[in-house]
Amino acid sequence: MTTDGKSPFDDVYSPEIMILGIGSILFSDDGFGIRVAQKIEKEYEFPDDVLVVDGFIDGSPAKNLCAQAFYDGAFAALREGGVMVANFMSDDKRLETYCARIEKSFGRRPALLLAEEEDNFIAFALRGGPPRIAWAELKARARAANALFGLPLGECLESLRRHNSHSSRYLEL
Secondary structure (H helix, E strand, O other): OOOOOOOOOOOOOOOOEEEEEEOEOOOOEOHHHHHHHHHHHHHOOOOOOEEEEEEEEOOEEOHHHHOHHHHHHHHHHOOOOOEEEEEEEOOOOOHHHHHHHHHHHHOOOOEEEEOOOOOEEEEEEEOOOOOEEEHHHHHHHHHHHHHHHOOOHHHHHHHHHHHOOEOOOEEEO
C-alpha cells in the first residue's frame, strides 16, 4: 500500500487473474516465461484469483517483482481465497529474504515446492484459507489431478514435506 492507501495495482490490475512473464523473446532472455504465461492465459480458467509471477532478467529475478511493495500490492489485489504463485531460482541467496517479504504481506510464510529439475522453487502465497491441509487430502487431490490431466502431482508431496513446516498429518500453510 502507498501512503494514500492505494495498492500499486489499482491503476493496472482489474481482472481476476493476472499472468506475468517477463523477458525478451527476441533475445531469448527468459522468453519461456512469457510463452508459458500466454499459454496459461489462453487455455485455462481459474476459479479464484490467481497471480502468477515469473519474471527474470539475465537469470536474476526482476528487482521490482521481489520488493515489499509488490507483495503488498499482490495481497491487496487478490480476493479472499486467492493465491500468488511466484518462481524463484533455487540457488538464489535472497530466497529467504523474498519469503520473509511475502510472509509480511500475506501474514503467513509461502509454501515452497522444488521444481522437478531442482533449479527453481515455486512459492505459493495464500490470501486467507485454512492454516493447514491434511496430507491425505493432498494425496487425494494429486490422484484426481493425475486422473484428469495426467499430472503426476503425487511426486511433489515429498518436496512439500522437505521444504515446509508440517506434522505427520498436516502441511502447514
